[in-house]
Amino acid sequence: MGILDNKIVLITGTGGGQGRVAALTFAREGAIVIGSDIKVDGNNETVEMVRRAGGTMTGFAPVDLTDPEQARKLVEDAVAAYGGLDIVYNNAAMQYFGPMPDFSIDHWRATIAGELDIPFFVSKYAWPHLVQRGGGVIINVASLAGMVAGETPPMVAHSAANAGVIGMTRQFALEGARHGIRAVAISPGPILTPASDRDLGDNQAARDAITSKTLLKRFGQPEEVVELAAFLASDRASYITGANYAVDGGASAW
Numbered sequence: 001m002g003i004l005d006n007k008i009v010l011i012t013g014t015g016g017g018q019g020r021v022a023a024l025t026f027a028r029e030g031a032i033v034i035g036s037d038i039k040v041d042g043n044n045e046t047v048e049m050v051r052r053a054g055g056t057m058t059g060f061a062p063v064d065l066t067d068p069e070q071a072r073k074l075v076e077d078a079v080a081a082y083g084g085l086d087i088v089y090n091n092a093a094m095q096y097f098g099p100m101p102d103f104s105i106d107h108w109r110a111t112i113a114g115e116l117d118i119p120f121f122v123s124k125y126a127w128p129h130l131v132q133r134g135g136g137v138i139i140n141v142a143s144l145a146g147m148v149a150g151e152t153p154p155m156v157a158h159s160a161a162n163a164g165v166i167g168m169t170r171q172f173a174l175e176g177a178r179h180g181i182r183a184v185a186i187s188p189g190p191i192l193t194p195a196s197d198r199d200l201g202d203n204q205a206a207r208d209a210i211t212s213k214t215l216l217k218r219f220g221q222p223e224e225v226v227e228l229a230a231f232l233a234s235d236r237a238s239y240i241t242g243a244n245y246a247v248d249g250g251a252s253a254w
């Protein structure tokens, strides 16, 4: 028995990082997983990993979720795959970093599209299916950057977009409650994924600057975010909606 037995979940960004771990964790807890990514190889690998572990997963890739039409089609394909949708896990995102005032308009727009448009588009198209099901759960992955300013690296668009995700989550919760839809945000602090580990390379000064803001003085692991998401998506969290949970090693506490 898992805490998500037979729940049908659409997880975005399952081509690697937290999304891959989310697919494995939700499947382990009994969920039927539909995953999607703009990256084909990474997404196929995740599907293989879930199936090898005995889970159920269907993947759709490449899908560029900054395009509303592709987001709409993904949701329709997901619903068709297993006959409905119970949980939407908005994990996929893409962002640029850079200081004021040189941060470019193009990078601003791409970050707002990659972090704020994606969860809105997917949720907009999934919403009627959740209503039809008698309710469901939307998990939005925001960021510590949506709660406090961040120095390393400078992050004006990332910060604005994720404050937007936290606000959007509250609004989803308000408008969804009458339909049995719960909406919850999770705000990770610095999480070490294969991609961020590779990007940081041997830049120990950057690693130290990032972890020094946490109380635990280390990066988090994807599992430490995803285990909370699994709980919040489950019926055990039935009185939780409209909230934002920091998973940041204490970085927002001071």
Ligand SMILES: NC(=O)c1ccc[n+]([C@@H]2O[C@H](COP(=O)([O-])OP(=O)(O)OC[C@H]3O[C@@H](n4cnc5c(N)ncnc54)[C@H](O)[C@@H]3O)[C@@H](O)[C@H]2O)c1
Residues within 6 Å of the ligand: 012, 013, 014, 015, 016, 017, 018, 019, 036, 037, 038, 039, 042, 063, 064, 065, 066, 090, 091, 092, 093, 094, 114, 141, 142, 143, 144, 187, 188, 189, 190, 191, 192, 193, 195, 196
């Ligand atoms: N890693 C961190 O330190 C950290 C901190 C705070 C918040 N987050 C958030 O956690 C979530 C997961 O990120 P991650 O750390 O696993 O990083 P990641 O880059 O490994 O994962 C993001 C996934 O989204 C996919 N994606 C990007 N643009 C897409 C698009 N247009 N259409 C479809 N898929 C697309 C990517 O291909 C990738 O597989 C993101 O929402 C991110 O903003 C991460």
